[in-house]
Amino acid sequence: MKEPMKELGLNTVALSAVDVGDRLRAVDEAYAHLLAENIAEVGCLRQPIEVRRLTAKTYRLIAGAHRLRAAELLGWSDIPAFVYQGSDEAARLREIDENLVRHELNPLDRAVFLAQRKEVYERLHPEAKHGAQGGRGSKRNENDIMSFSKDTAERCGLTDRTIQRAVSIATGLAPDVRRALVGTPLARAQKELLDLARLP
Numbered sequence: 001m002k003e004p005m006k007e008l009g010l011n012t013v014a015l016s017a018v019d020v021g022d023r024l025r026a027v028d029e030a031y032a033h034l035l036a037e038n039i040a041e042v043g044c045l046r047q048p049i050e051v052r053r054l055t056a057k058t059y060r061l062i063a064g065a066h067r068l069r070a071a072e073l074l075g076w077s078d079i080p081a082f083v084y085q086g087s088d089e090a091a092r093l094r095e096i097d098e099n100l101v102r103h104e105l106n107p108l109d110r111a112v113f114l115a116q117r118k119e120v121y122e123r124l125h126p127e128a129k130h131g132a133q134g135g136r137g138s139k140r141n142e143n144d145i146m147s148f149s150k151d152t153a154e155r156c157g158l159t160d161r162t163i164q165r166a167v168s169i170a171t172g173l174a175p176d177v178r179r180a181l182v183g184t185p186l187a188r189a190q191k192e193l194l195d196l197a198r199l200p
Contacts, residue, residue, distance in 0.1 A: 005086035005094055010048060013081045015071060018051055019060045024116055025099065025109055027069050036070035045071065048080035050098070052091045059083065062091050063098040093120045100156040107169070108187035112178065114152065114163055115170030121148050165194060172197025 039045055049064030061068060062084065071079045084091070096117045099105060105113060125147075149160045170178070173196060181187050186196075 005052070005084040005090045008053065008083040008085055011081055011083050012078045013051060013059055013083070014057075014078055015068065015076060017058050018049075018068060018079075018081075019054070019058065020065060020068070021060050023061075023065055024096070024113055025065075025105075027065050029069075032066050032069035032073060035066055036073040039070055040074060045080055048082050050084065050094070051081045052084050052086060060091065062095050089120050089123050093117065093124065096120065097155055100152075100158065106188045107166070107190035107193055108178065108181055111166040111169035111173075111193065114158075114166040117152060118148050118167055121151065165190070169193045169197045172199075 045067060047064070047067065049067050050062040051059035052062055054060055059081070064081075068079065084094070086094075096113050099113055100110070100117070149163045152158060152163050153160055169190070173181070173193070177196070181193075186192055
């Protein structure tokens with residue numbers, strides 16, 4: 001198992017020093033504008049963003065893409081940030097968990113996040129990766145899935161059934177189909193997504 005993220009403390013970082021990177025979910029501009037209005041009204045950012053230090057003066061965003069965008073809209077040059085040190089995989093897992101815990105995801109987004117979490121979890125915990133199929137291998141696969149599901153349920157407050165359905169949706173839909181569904185009413189309809197994922 002690889003080392004977890006190490007918190008380096010709360011700092012003020014330059015917006016220009018934060019690389020957003022490859023996010024699993026795009027920033028919703030309307031929500032970012034609404035958040036900017038709220039921050040301006042309150043007079044401060046209530047929850048700092050989370051970043052991973054790349055060099056002495058550059059960072060990669062872990063959590064808070066909407067907060068970062070709101071700060072840009074407000075014309076800020078700096079933003080409060082919890083700074084962490086760790087691997088790409090550990091940072092990705094933290095990003096995924098932060099989004100899953102907030103419960104703002106529709107069923108399609110949740111499926112994509114959980115499938116990505118499973119991939120990252122298996123890279124961080126190679127012992128949980130699927131073994132050979134058949135015989136004792138099938139029992140091992142079942143236990144591997146359960147260990148991923150158990151860890152995810154404990155960290156994100158989701159049921160095993162929710163996790164397994166979501167992973168089935170994400171793995172059953174081709175990437176181009178998932179992209180086509182983003183922003184449509186189907187993205188919010190779990191039963192229909194499951195039906196689509198089960199089609200041959």
